[in-house]
Amino acid sequence: MAPRLLVVDDERLIRWSLEQTLAKGGYEVSSASLGEAALAAVREDPPDLILLDLKLPDLDGLQVLRQVKELSPHVQVLIMTAYADVGTAVEAMKLGAYDYLPKPIDFENLAVTVRNALEASQLRQKVRLLSEKHLHPYHFERMVGTSRGIQEVIAVARKVARSEATTVLIQGESGTGKDLLAKAIHYEGARAEEPFMEIACTAMPETLLESELFGHERGAFTDAKTQKKGLFEVAQGGTVFLDEIGDMSAGLQAKLLRVLEERSFRRVGGTKDITVDVRVIAATNRDLRQAVESGAFRKDLYYRLQVVTITIPPLRDRREDIPLLARHFLGYFSREFKKRLPRLSPEAERLLVQYDWPGNVRELRNVIERSMILEDAGELLPAHLPPEIAPLSASPAIEAWKFQLPKTGVIMEEVEREFVRQALELTQGNQTRAARLLGLTRDELRYRVKKFGLGNRTEENGGGDFQP
Known part of the structure; x- marks a missing residue:
């Protein structure tokens, strides 16, 4: 131009x-x-x-x-x-x-x-x-994983990046990393020195989305006090990433189709055709083929978008990548929080791998961030994981102390009595501290002291007698 x-x-x-x-x-x-x-x-x-x-x-x-x-x-x-x-x-x-x-x-x-x-x-x-590229180094190396599924995704994306004009459709569940892949395609490609502009098609009303994409002329609508360029104009020579394109309205689908076919558009309220040279990368968590069949998405736009289609597999379909991703995020958050890099315990790793991750990589990242905040012993344990992942995970104290059940079995009442006795012994008969050790209220402990005949001990440091 x-x-x-x-x-x-x-x-x-x-x-x-x-x-x-x-x-x-x-x-x-x-x-x-x-x-x-x-x-x-x-x-x-x-x-x-x-x-x-x-x-x-x-x-x-x-x-x-x-x-x-x-x-x-x-x-x-x-x-x-x-x-x-x-x-x-x-x-x-x-x-x-x-x-x-x-x-x-x-x-x-x-x-x-x-x-x-x-x-x-x-x-x-x-x-x-x-x-900006240095501050946001989006490269294929950030797509962590050795599974066949993710390696195939990266191989196709590398080829696409070398092509300047190819339109790309990225499919995958929410949280799989569609935006990260789109940025890697841009920054690893021939358009890397030009702008990368992105927008979520679900985030705003149709009229506002139209103005954001195509710009508007002064006076085009009530609040249009000045002329504004849209993302397609601003991204001249670069890439426009349309996230969740499956939610775009029919009217905007028609305008987008014109951009893909004719490389031109008009601002809202404008009469002048504006020519652009941009690569379009679209992403969706919906089945666009099914949306086409139901009439919710234009067939001609669908075929224009899917010149190359890349489908990112959900995390549950590449479980071998979960430990790698977990350690990657542990490293990231240890630097972020200025903490020593913790070890991922075998039991915590097993729980992470067996969980189905409905929120995919984004959910795993959030879980590791939470765990890094709670962890303070140099090891990430099941107790640091949220209950939906480790519903029966024990406390760090229990992790450190293993009870071996005898083959002949035990009488639970005798085990409970022994725990109460040891708690009283460890605290020298201090009722409040003993109850805290056992995770009981003071009244619950008093009940057990009476039940197990341990009430002949007197509580020190408080002068209270365990006898009711």
Whole structure:
């Protein structure tokens, strides 16, 4: 797409000569004779670069510059000024102008300065995107697992990443990592230096989702006080990730189909076609084929989306990956919480592997985070797991003390009596502490003391007698 330039000068001949010269250089050029007209153009559809005369009939050039930078900070501005106004031009550069061109314009110098300004803008954008990529390193290596299912997913995704334009449909239950896979495809691919924009199609009403995706013109609806670019425009050259696309309304499905077929769309309330070059990655936890058969999803859009379909298996179908994922999250949260990396006990590992994980990897991550908060002994035990995973898990104290049942069996009343006796002995007859050791209330302990004939001991440190 050719860079778009806006020439702002009240002299018709200068505007015409600049338009002709720049158009020959391969640029898309428009012009305005007034400051207000230039600002209106920026509000409607910001250009890549503005050539701005400091002397305009309606507004001061510096005033126009300030408003341009408020409306669209990334637009490059070149100031055109007479030699006598060089001081003002320098002031304009302090306000954000890239450079200034003295009048009369040297067209050879003009071509070089415009090219340099555009290259500087592109470089700044790339640095920003690379910085974001460094902060969010989404790569296939983050897809933890050695199971055949997940390795097949990664193999297909790597091939897709090398293709710039292929549309991808990612299927899988909630929590399987569809968003992580979409980001890995983007950041491992040829579009990695361009924007990655994502949106959940279930998160907002239809009209708001339409505005977020395609943008809107000023006055398109009651609250549309300014023109706004949508995700497809902002993601130019990059990727748009549509999460839970199966919940998209029929009207928006039609607009999305046009983007995929014609690579163009119109903002809400707009009449101008906007051409875009983006890769679309869609994800769903629904069976889209069934939705097509029921009429809830467009058949033509379905076939457009499923150029390549990747299905991420649920965690219960790749149980061999659960210990790897658990240790991965243990490492992550030990760094996050600045704690020593705990050992995963064999019994806790067994419980994690046998659990069905309806929330998949997201649920496992949350469970490990919870366990890391509770763990304080250097080992993750069943007692640190939530009850739905370890409903009968014992306390850490019981884990450390193993009771071996004799082959001849036991009389439970005798076992209970012995526990009460030992608790009283350990606490030197202190009723409150003994009850706490046994997980009983004071009254429950007093009942057992009387029942087992242990009431001839006197409670110390409180002077109370165990006899009722």
